[in-house]
Amino acid sequence: MSPEKAQAYWKENIAMILKLLVVWFVVSFGCGIIFIEQLNSIEISGVKLGFWFAQQGAIYVFVILIFVYVKAMTSIDEKYGVHE
Template sequence: MAFKNDDDKIAYWKENLALLFKLLVVWFVVSFGAGILFVDALDQIQFFGFKLGFWFAQQGSIYVFVILIFVYVARMKTLDKKYGVDEE
């Protein structure tokens, strides 16, 4: 489970950090953007009987966070296989 060379190690961590940054941006936009910045516009829409801005602030950002965890796991499995450091 070791890297073949130092270039692979550097490339692996660059891709890993890029993925983390993208997922954190999505999480920020959903939690801060939808729950705080755009709440007035989103409150015009009803979702399961609640205003959409309120729903994102209370529940939606949590659901998105859990989905992002599964996305991260799937993408990391692919990245691990690409660089030959997977557990299989």
Template sequence: MNPEVAQAYWKENISTILKLLVVWFVVSFGCGIIFLEELNAIEFGGFKLGFWFAQQGAMYVFVVLIFVYAKLMERIEEKYDIHE
């Protein structure tokens, strides 16, 4: 792989990671702490939504983000012809 293609690949990879980390931060910190009062006005499964995000929702989102990252990386690797 030539250096320009390798640099473009890593730039896209890092960009994808940063975007997913922003989503995780917004869900874990934003929904669990910042928007807690607004979310607590809504109930989900018998619990206040803010409590649910703080205790379980952020973990579920993190697991989903792992699968999203794997799928996005598969596409990026195919794009740069480095897939298995």
């Protein structure tokens, strides 16, 4: 792989990771701490939404982000010809 292609690969890889980290931060810190008062005004099945995000939602989003990461990395690897 040429140095330019390797640099483009890592640039795209890091950009994707940063986007996923921002989503994780917004969901875990934003929904679980910052916006909890606004979210607690919404109840689903008797559970306040802010409490749910703090206890369960952030974990579910993290697991979903793992699958998104795998799919995105597979796509990036195939694009640059470094897939297994």
